[in-house]
Amino acid sequence: MAKNYYDILGIDKKAGEEEIKKAYRSLARKYHPDVNHGDKQAEAKFKEVSEAYAVLSDTEKRSQYDSLGHDVFTNSGKGYNFNNMNYEEMRNFNFGGVSMEDLLGDIFGARSHRSTRPIKGDDIQYTLAIPFSDIIRGNEYELNLSTGSGQEKIKVKIPAGVNNNSKIRIAGKGNPGLNNGPNGDLYILPKIPKHTVYERDGSDLYVKIDIDMFEAALGTKIQAPTPYGAVNLSIPPTTQEGQKFRLKGKGVPELKGNGVGDLYIIAHIKIPEIKNEDDKKALLEIMDRCSRPDRDSIINKGFI
Numbered sequence: 001m002a003k004n005y006y007d008i009l010g011i012d013k014k015a016g017e018e019e020i021k022k023a024y025r026s027l028a029r030k031y032h033p034d035v036n037h038g039d040k041q042a043e044a045k046f047k048e049v050s051e052a053y054a055v056l057s058d059t060e061k062r063s064q065y066d067s068l069g070h071d072v073f074t075n076s077g078k079g080y081n082f083n084n085m086n087y088e089e090m091r092n093f094n095f096g097g098v099s100m101e102d103l104l105g106d107i108f109g110a111r112s113h114r115s116t117r118p119i120k121g122d123d124i125q126y127t128l129a130i131p132f133s134d135i136i137r138g139n140e141y142e143l144n145l146s147t148g149s150g151q152e153k154i155k156v157k158i159p160a161g162v163n164n165n166s167k168i169r170i171a172g173k174g175n176p177g178l179n180n181g182p183n184g185d186l187y188i189l190p191k192i193p194k195h196t197v198y199e200r201d202g203s204d205l206y207v208k209i210d211i212d213m214f215e216a217a218l219g220t221k222i223q224a225p226t227p228y229g230a231v232n233l234s235i236p237p238t239t240q241e242g243q244k245f246r247l248k249g250k251g252v253p254e255l256k257g258n259g260v261g262d263l264y265i266i267a268h269i270k271i272p273e274i275k276n277e278d279d280k281k282a283l284l285e286i287m288d289r290c291s292r293p294d295r296d297s298i299i300n301k302g303f304i
Helices: 006-008 016-031 041-054 059-068 070-075 087-091 101-108 213-218 277-289 295-301
Strands: 124-129 138-147 152-158 168-170 186-191 198-202 202-213 220-224 231-235 244-247 261-268
Touching: 006 016, 006 041, 016 041, 016 101, 041 059, 059 070, 124 138, 152 168, 152 186, 152 213, 202 213, 202 220, 213 220, 213 261
Parallel strands: 124 186, 202 261
Antiparallel strands: 138 152, 168 186, 198 202, 220 231, 244 261
């Protein structure tokens, strides 16, 4: 028997009443004897999670457990020993005024006074960390997962264009159903880190490129990064800070093959430090010949 009821239910020590109940119902469904006929390991696990819930669902018992610890708590006789109970005794066990049968509801569907309709098993969710490159090219993984059929290898195809809100459904690989009901489904949840260069907005990508003031004023040709390789880009004269240049079709593929987003190059004008006096003099001469911004009108309009 594990030595921590919180670990048995897979919850935090700060978990509330509803979270504890939800965790227990999910595990009880998974290991219930009606689902795992003759499986002694599942039966032992069912008793284990039921014992944990019996203590943690009782405010007084939980407080004593938190104070005394598992070994002291159980050795003092303050806990429960579900190992000594048969299935019928467990069915009628009282959880704070609610029987186990009422608490689990349709999980006991095989009994005569309960519904015998087929019940689909619970779905399983699995978070899969994937690199940014997968959203461009897609990928396929082979995962060793615990499913409704036990531990098995599952091939998961990650389509190009996925995001952190995507769910990839694999039918029938969730928890077992009841009364010959179908298994639940397995949902793969991609977790994608931020890229060091690109910022994503839907199917579009954005990247800042440093351009010095001379290139911005006179225009130039640069190489710009894209997920598909570098491309040549013309920067026109008088380019301004924050000006965007669109590279069509160089963004993220849209799910289900509905095209590809765009990549936007954002100009970031860098001003060099001018230390040489001759260079300063030359720039001043250029400044005198160029048109100057009309700040006076803005200042005058700024009075309230």
